[in-house]
Amino acid sequence: MLQVFTDKTALSTFAADLFVQTAKEAVARDGRFVVALTGGSSPVQLYHMLAEPPYLNEVPWARTYVFWGDERWVPLDDEKSNYKMSKEALLDKVPVPAEQIFPMWKAEVSPEAYAKEYEQILLELFGGFKPQFDLILLGMGDDGHTASLFPGTAVLTEQEKLVDAYWLAPQDMYRITLTATLINAARKIAFLTFGANKAKALYEVLEGAPDTNQYPSQLIRKDADTVHWLVDEAAAAQLQKR
Numbered sequence: 001m002l003q004v005f006t007d008k009t010a011l012s013t014f015a016a017d018l019f020v021q022t023a024k025e026a027v028a029r030d031g032r033f034v035v036a037l038t039g040g041s042s043p044v045q046l047y048h049m050l051a052e053p054p055y056l057n058e059v060p061w062a063r064t065y066v067f068w069g070d071e072r073w074v075p076l077d078d079e080k081s082n083y084k085m086s087k088e089a090l091l092d093k094v095p096v097p098a099e100q101i102f103p104m105w106k107a108e109v110s111p112e113a114y115a116k117e118y119e120q121i122l123l124e125l126f127g128g129f130k131p132q133f134d135l136i137l138l139g140m141g142d143d144g145h146t147a148s149l150f151p152g153t154a155v156l157t158e159q160e161k162l163v164d165a166y167w168l169a170p171q172d173m174y175r176i177t178l179t180a181t182l183i184n185a186a187r188k189i190a191f192l193t194f195g196a197n198k199a200k201a202l203y204e205v206l207e208g209a210p211d212t213n214q215y216p217s218q219l220i221r222k223d224a225d226t227v228h229w230l231v232d233e234a235a236a237a238q239l240q241k242r
C-alpha cells in the first residue's frame with residue numbers, strides 16, 4: 001500500500017505507530033516481537049521517536065528481538081555501521097535485553113561464514129522453521145536497491161540462502177543482507193522513502209516495467225495490507241497511480 005505524507009515527521013509518526021501496533025500484536029500472539037531494522041538516513045527520526053515517550057513506554061521492549069536487514073561489513077563502532085547508528089539513536093535508550101540484539105557483524109569470522117551463522121541464529125529462534133519476521137523496516141536507494149540487494153548482483157537470484165554476504169566492488173566493501181526470499185516471508189514490511197532523488201526509482205519500482213535486476217526493490221512483494229510504502233511528496237512526484 002502506498003501512503004504519501006507531507007513531511008518526514010508525519011511519515012515517521014505513522015511508522016512509529018505501526019511499529020507499536022505490530023509489536024503489541026506479535027507479543028499477544030507469540031509472546032515476542034521479532035523486528036529487522038534498517039540503516040541509512042531514512043529511519044533516524046523514527047528511531048529517535050521510538051526512544052522517547054509515548055512510544056518508549058508502549059513498545060514491549062523486554063520481549064523484542066532485534067535484527068538488521070543488512071549491514072556494511074565494518075566493526076560495530078565504525079561510522080558506516082548500521083548497528084552503531086541504531087544503537088546511538090535507539091537501542092542505547094530502550095530496555096531491550098542485550099542478548100536479544102543480533103548485530104550483523106562479528107570479529108574474526110568471514111562475512112560469508114557469519115551470514116551462515118546469522119541464518120542459524122534465526123532458524124533456532126524459529127524452531128527450525130523458515131523465519132518469519134513480524135516487521136522488517138527497509139529503505140530504498142536512488143538506484144532502486146533495498147537492504148543490500150544491489151542492482152546486477154548475484155544475491156538477487158538467491159533462492160536457498162536466507163542471509164548472504166558478498167563483495168560489492170563499486171563500494172569496495174563486503175555487504176551482508178537478508179535475501180529477498182527471507183524478507184518476503186515477513187508478516188509486515190515497511191519501506192521508508194524520502195526525497196526527490198528517490199522519485200525516479202520509486203516510479204520504476206512501483207509502476208515501471210518489471211526489471212528486478214535493475215530495480216531490486218521490485219523483488220519485494222506488494223500486498224496492499226502488509227507491505228507499506230511510506231513516502232514523502234518529493235519521492236512520490238513521478239507516480240501516476242496515487
Ligand SMILES: O=C(O)[C@H](O)[C@@H](O)[C@H](O)[C@H](O)COP(=O)(O)O
Pocket residue numbers: 038039040041042043070071072082138139140141142145146147148
Ligand atoms: O544504507 C543501508 O544500510 C541500506 O543498505 C540501504 O538499503 C538503505 O536503506 C538505502 O540505501 C536508503 O538509504 P537512505 O535512507 O540513506 O536514503
